[in-house]
Amino acid sequence: MTLTDAVTAEADDHFHDECGVFGIFGRADAASFVALGLHALQHRGQDAAGIVTFDGSQFHAERHVGLIGDNFTKASVIARLDGDRAIGHTRYPTTGDTGLRNVQPFFAELESGGLALAHNGNVTNAMTVQRELQRAGAIFSSTSDTETLLHLVAVSPEKDLLSKFIDAVKKLEGAYSFVALSSKKMIGCRDPQGIRPLVLGDLDGSWILASETCALDIMGARYVRDVKPGELVVVTETGITSHFPFEPQKPRFCVFEYVYFARPDSYIEGRNVYEARKQIGVELAKENVVEADIVVPVPDSGVPAAIGYAQEAGLPFELGIIRNHYVGRTFIQPTDAIRHMGVKLKHNANRHYIEGKRVILVDDSIVRGTTSQKIVQMVREAGAKEVHMRIASPPTVSSCYYGVNTPETNKLLASRMSVDEMADFIRVDSLGFLSIDGLYRAVGESARDAEQPQFCDACFTGAYPTRLLDRDGTDNVRQLSILAGGN
Numbered sequence: 479m480t481l482t483d484a485v486t487a488e489a490d491d492h493f494h495d496e497c498g499v500f501g502i503f504g505r506a507d508a509a510s511f512v513a514l515g516l517h518a519l520q521h522r523g524q525d526a527a528g529i530v531t532f533d534g535s536q537f538h539a540e541r542h543v544g545l546i547g548d549n550f551t552k553a554s555v556i557a558r559l560d561g562d563r564a565i566g567h568t569r570y571p572t573t574g575d576t577g578l579r580n581v582q583p584f585f586a587e588l589e590s591g592g593l594a595l596a597h598n599g600n601v602t603n604a605m606t607v608q609r610e611l612q613r614a615g616a617i618f619s620s621t622s623d624t625e626t627l628l629h630l631v632a633v634s635p636e637k638d639l640l641s642k643f644i645d646a647v648k649k650l651e652g653a654y655s656f657v658a659l660s661s662k663k664m665i666g667c668r669d670p671q672g673i674r675p676l677v678l679g680d681l682d683g684s685w686i687l688a689s690e691t692c693a694l695d696i697m698g699a700r701y702v703r704d705v706k707p708g709e710l711v712v713v714t715e716t717g718i719t720s721h722f723p724f725e726p727q728k729p730r731f732c733v734f735e736y737v738y739f740a741r742p743d744s745y746i747e748g749r750n751v752y753e754a755r756k757q758i759g760v761e762l763a764k765e766n767v768v769e770a771d772i773v774v775p776v777p778d779s780g781v782p783a784a785i786g787y788a789q790e791a792g793l794p795f796e797l798g799i800i801r802n803h804y805v806g807r808t809f810i811q812p813t814d815a816i817r818h819m820g821v822k823l824k825h826n827a828n829r830h831y832i833e834g835k836r837v838i839l840v841d842d843s844i845v846r847g848t849t850s851q852k853i854v855q856m857v858r859e860a861g862a863k864e865v866h867m868r869i870a871s872p873p874t875v876s877s878c879y880y881g882v883n884t885p886e887t888n889k890l891l892a893s894r895m896s897v898d899e900m901a902d903f904i905r906v907d908s909l910g911f912l913s914i915d916g917l918y919r920a921v922g923e924s925a926r927d928a929e930q931p932q933f934c935d936a937c938f939t940g941a942y943p944t945r946l947l948d949r950d951g952t953d954n955v956r957q958l959s960i961l962a963g964g965n
Contacts, residue, residue: 497881498516516568534562546568579621631645640663653671654673665710670707677690734882738871742782761916772832777825827860844869868911897911931943
């Protein structure tokens with residue numbers, strides 16, 4: 479096992495962020511603004527990024543593996559992306575491999591003209607639809623679910639691009655926020671239940687679509703509103719129009735955006751993410767009382783919840799674990815003597831504040847549990863008298879199929895162990911999770927509605943808001959009518 483392997487192993491023991499989308503219409507040097515927006519959304523995907531622009535006569539595209547700052551801050555790259563309208567995407571793969579062929583935005587020359595497409599989420603019937611399209615002769619150039627929409631637009635019998643897009647997107651199921659660009663318009667669309675976020679902004683008259691409000695802040699743009707669940711917005715040179723092509727459904731926004739995915743300085747569905755995470759810590763402290771001396775976050779995602787926990791419990795908050803932010807996916811090749819460093823590559827105990835103390839560790843979640851185990855061991859080796867772990871979410875018992883890369887269900891610790899068994903596994907003196915109702919209270923609800931949940935909380939409850947046709951391998955009558963234009 480190399481040091482690189484150790485970093486990879488730790489990364490595999492966490493939820494991975496999804497993807498970020500950004501688009502701007504009617505702004506000179508549009509690519510530069512997209513690059514800025516994607517930089518603010520880098521937390522949503524670190525594997526690859528791309529930008530597509532239109533300059534009035536032709537499209538331009540740049541797609542690269544790696545970080546925004548490594549690929550899109552060079553003047554020579556931006557100079558190749560001429561145009562006053564552009565969309566971009568930053569990627570963490572949830573479907574498809576990590577090769578360049580899966581880097582978005584995708585682009586295709588259709589009968590109606592060029593169309594670029596970027597997507598955050600996961601289409602849960604994409605493979606089912608792809609098989610039918612392939613049987614009819616379609617050739618896919620990627621292994622991404624996003625490309626399915628381009629093919630559906632291409633074969634739609636409708637006459638104009640907007641009608642084709644609506645016809646195509648109505649054949650998809652799952653979670654999605656799409657941003658698309660043609661020669662004349664920019665389109666944004668959320669799935670009927672609004673599982674994934676998408677916001678609308680304005681920069682001195684130029685319309686912006688982005689996954690989160692932090693992408694607006696970086697350039698001084700004004701937040702206008704969230705794109706509504708099931709809404710499709712169209713931006714042209716004459717302004718913006720709104721359409722609602724789907725049958726209304728009860729919104730089921732992803733509650734884990736508040737726990738972990740979104741940036742703390744963003745506003746999601748009208749709620750400040752940082753404040754929500756602090757309130758999660760407050761609820762966690764109310765539900766999980768234990769005698770202790772200090773509250774220590776597992777950085778960085780556990781920090782806001784730990785602050786809320788400490789304030790509610792009346793305990794000191796201390797940075798008892800320090801994170802090294804400069805360890806990436808690759809690192810020096812070590813000697814055998816140091817190859818077992820493991821979690822210490824990214825975290826180190828702050829012994830001065832831990833030694834002799836009863837410590838409460840606050841983290842956002844437990845996935846496989848191996849990283850938690852190593853952090854607890856590190857804190858004990860630093861001299862902690864007791865170690866209690868508190869988790870700022872309910873136990874994760876099910877995989878996500880809506881655009882978040884999670885392990886298979888049987889590899890999730892909570893799916894195969896009780897809380898007491900998990901405590902023994904990670905070697906803590908006690909372990910406590912936030913209840914599902916406590917999570918709902920923290921984000922402004924009195925409790926979870928068991929009949930019609932207010933959020934998508936499938937990773938905690940197994941209650942998936944849509945069918946999972948690709949997972950279950952089930953074709954149905956609706957899918958069999960796709961090429962005939964059926965809905």
